[in-house]
Amino acid sequence: MxxxxxxxxxxxxxxxxxxxxxxxxxxxxxxxxxxxxxxxxxxxxxxxxxxxxxxxxxxxASLAQSSTVRVSAPTGQVEAQVAAVLEVLATTPGVAEAQVLSDEDQRALLEPWFGPDLPLDTLPVPKLIAITETPEGYDTAGLRARLAGEAPGAVLDDHTRWRxxxxxxxxxxxxxxxxxxxxxxxxxxxxxxxxxxxxxxxxxxxxxxxxxxxxxxxxxxxxxxxxxxxxxxxxxxxxxxxxxxxxxxxxxxxxxxxxxxxxxxxxxxxxxxxxxxxxxxxxxxxxxxxxxxxxxxxxx
Amino acid sequence: MIELHEVTYRYGGAPILGDVSLKLTPGSFHFLTGPSGAGKTTLLKLCYGALTAGQGQVTIFGQDVREMSRDEVAMTRRRVGVVHQEQRFLDHLTLAENVALPLTVSGRPTDADEVTDLLHWVGLAGQKDSHPPELSGGERQRAALARAIIMSPEVILADEPTGNVDWEMSIRLLQLMVELNRMGKTIMIATHDLNLIRSAKAQVQARVLRISKHQVHLAGADL
Incomplete structure (x- = not known):
């Protein structure tokens, strides 16, 4: 052969x-x-x-580079906790940008499920803060610990369970x-x-x-x-x-x-x-x- | 050239040839005869490496067949021309292409004049563009002979080459074989046609071997 x-x-x-x-x-x-x-x-x-x-x-990729902080607090404490969260995020390495979703943004998110006339002011809807990460990303465990200390009503969702x-x-x-x-x-x-x-x-x-x-x-x-x-x-x-x-x-x-x-x-x-x-x-x-x-x- | 030494061959346990010794020397002419089923075809196949002996030794041009690779067997067949009773051709090729087939497969250039001359020698020049199914039995036998000798082999083995042709054509084929032998080719023809053998002995010095009871014997003066 x-x-x-x-x-x-x-x-x-x-x-x-x-x-x-x-x-x-x-x-x-x-x-x-x-x-x-x-x-x-x-x-x-x-x-x-x-x-x-x-x-x-x-x-x-899109989920990996973004995360959300959800702030649920009694009426009157929400704004203070949101401010605390923003302060923590501003000093967290790996966070490129943090932006509080406006009522209009939140209404747009909920519109597919509840319709366009949702009375957002009268409902206990948590405030959402969208985080954009740097390519290096942040230390999730460290941020969670700091948020727990500064804003007890804040919950970090880094989208791991979706991704x-x-x-x-x-x-x-x-x-x-x-x-x-x-x-x-x-x-x-x-x-x-x-x-x-x-x-x-x-x-x-x-x-x-x-x-x-x-x-x-x-x-x-x-x-x-x-x-x-x-x-x-x-x-x-x-x-x-x-x-x-x-x-x-x-x-x-x-x-x-x-x-x-x-x-x-x-x-x-x-x-x-x-x-x-x-x-x-x-x-x-x-x-x-x-x-x-x-x-x-x-x-x- | 081709030598069998104490060769035994069996088909399914039954002996066809037993303890056969035979030597084809250059330029010799042999007839191999015996009844149908005696083992003539088997012996010829052993001589060109189509079968391998169960016992004993077959050497072709000094090489032991059992030690030959398939490529070596193929190369050996370029030096041994074989003619069968039932000739097989490639039906989609012309007669000239079939005759030139040994040259084609060995990678040698085909000289159209050489093929035409050869076909002329066997009396088939007019049919060179015909296809094998268009040829008669005698024409196929002569075509097979032409194909067998186009490589100018040293040995020609023919198995019942006149089995399917009339007496006139048998004599014509025999004359071609005799001519080849006079050119120095070693010839062995297996046949049961004793008249053909007698006719050949008048033209050429031929040894007649008879296969009987699995053995090869030199035939007596009756032939």
Whole structure:
């Protein structure tokens, strides 16, 4: 068994050697269709994986750089505690900005649930202070301790309980996406192996003639491997183009739709699907080569 | 060139050849005869490495077949031309391309004139663009002979080459083999056609080997 052939030589081929394998039958169509369908699915798996990760990263990042202090105190003490909290925040390293939400801001936040006519003045709604962190962030435990001392009615919410499940979900969705891509590659390899094996079995007489006249296994295998590799490359290229067009036609990202809208590529990510055809060709090359040598070893 | 030393070969436990010793020397002409199923094809296959002996030693051009890699066996077949009774070709190629196939697979350039000359020698120049299914039995046998000798092999092994052709064509094929032997090629023909052997003995000094009871014997004066 020889070393792997030069990829350029494989693509360029040998006209004489190509002629010895009869024109293709159903296995050629099966290989091209399989490669196209799998590439189409791979584009979608990739798009979904990247979009989900992108959206989750965006959520996680925006939540990670902001936090909230909620001040609940008896009437008359609220303003004093808010002032104390602002003073503490002003001297806390890692806090870039602290801003008390106005009544209008709080009304806007509650409007989706209570409507536009909420009498905020008459309700014991806590005051909210939005904190914007510096990239370095602050010491959460230290700030909590200082707030407890200066403003007992203040509660710091650093969004950890929201962010962590999102990060976990994003990581799992990425893993599922990777697993889907691996399964697509394995299925492609299995189907192309079956197609190549069927073709080799159907061409047993050709193989026997070639062996009889002195052809080496490498020569025979290369003739089959080259065909299947190029078919997989062509099929996957077509499937990738269709997949990219389909992704491009998907509805644009809408935050209310979560990752169900906009499962596309952003910027340079559009280059990633272009890796699918060569990867499909590599999978086909390895699968066909293995099938070819296994079949040839059984022949005299 | 090709030597079998105390070779035994079994199919599924049943012995086909037992303790067979044989030596093909350069330029020799051998007939191998015996009833159907006696082991003629098996012996020929042992001679070009298509089968490996269970016991004993087969050497082809000085190399022990058991120690040959598959690539080495392939290289050996470029020096041994083989003709079968049931000839197999690549039906999608023309006759000329089929005849040139040994050159193609060995990476040698194909000289169209050389192929045409060879086809002319076997009487098939007019059919060089035909495809194998369009050829008669006799034409296929001659095409197979042309393919077997295009690499100018040192040895030609023929398994019942006249099995599917009429007497006239058998004699034509035999004459081609005799000509090749006169060019210095070593020939071994497996056949059960005793008339063919008698006809050949009038033209060439041939040894006749008979396979009987799993053994190879030198045939007597009756042949």
């Amino acid at each position: 020889s070393a792997l052939p030069n990829p350029l030589a494989l693509i360029a081929g040998d006209k004489q050697a190509d002629r010895v394998v009869p024109p293709a039958g159903f296995t050629a169509r099966l290989t091209i269709f399989t490669a196209a369908a799998m590439a189409f699915l791979a584009v979608f798996a990739l798009a979904l994986m990247l979009a989900t990760g992108r959206i989750a990263d965006s959520w996680g 962590e499940p999102l990060v976990r979900a994003a990581d799992r969705i990425r893993l599922v996406g990777l697993a889907a891509l691996a399964l697509i590659a394995a299925t492609t390899a299995a189907i192309i192996t079956l197609a190549a094996s069927a073709s080799l079995a159907a061409n047993a007489q050709v193989i026997d003639v070639l062996r009889l006249v002195g052809a080496r296994d490498t020569y025979i295998a290369r003739a089959f491997v080259r065909r299947y590799t190029l078919r997989a490359l062509a099929g996957a290229a077509a499937g990738t183009v269709f997949g990219m067009v389909a992704v491009w036609l998907m509805p644009a990202h809408d935050s209310s739709g979560g990752f169900l809208t906009g499962p596309g590529f952003a910027g340079l990510q559009w280059g990633l699907p272009l890796l699918i055809p060569p990867l499909a060709a590599i999978v086909a090359f390895l699968a066909t080569r293995r099938a070819a040598f296994a079949t040839l070893r059984e022949r005299p």
